[in-house]
Amino acid sequence: MSIVTLDDAKKQINIPADATEFDDEVQAYCDGITAVIEDYKREVIEPRTIREDIEHAGRSGRCFRLWSVPVISLTSLTSVTGSTVWDVSPTVLRVNSNTGLVRVLSGPAVRGLAEAVYQAGYQTIPDNYRRGALVALQHNWETRRGAAGGGVRNGVVGPEEVYDPRWSYSIPRKALEWLGAPRPVVG
Structure with a gap:
């Protein structure tokens, strides 16, 4: 592309x-x-799918960053063991497309190693x-x-x-x- x-x-x-x-x-x-x-x-700039490991060792586990920005959409978030799959809907995980900051609004905190799959780039x-x-x-x-x-x-x-x-x-x-x-x- x-x-x-x-x-x-x-x-x-x-x-x-x-x-x-x-x-x-x-x-x-x-x-x-x-x-x-x-x-x-x-x-x-050119839209594409990004796979990125997220390692969260913080206390709250309620916030993490996606590093390839701007973020178009979060496709999936799964612990590397497969034991936790997060609901990526905007009412559960809120993504700031410009900064890549993701806030966990409800559901389980993000702890340990997880894989995020998301679309990054500009739609236009x-x-x-x-x-x-x-x-x-x-x-x-x-x-x-x-x-x-x-x-x-x-x-x-x-x-x-x-x-x-x-x-x-x-x-x-x-x-x-x-x-x-x-x-x-x-x-």
């Missing part, structure tokens, strides 16, 4: 829609840029994320192939894009402006 489509990427890097010789490579760039943008933003990817991903994809494509895209390594245009090995990067400043600041780190 990718933040940007193959068609949008080809349009961004000036490859005609009916030209297919670079499709596999461009798709690999689409897939790769998704991981780069998600790492930068510190969040899941923000337009500025798509635009930032396209700019970053174009930057990476052109630093490898040149602006013409035909394998000529003449780089990208603009003083902020001049390659200096001391400052190697995958996301140029103009893409960062589209993406905005990364999500704060929660301890």
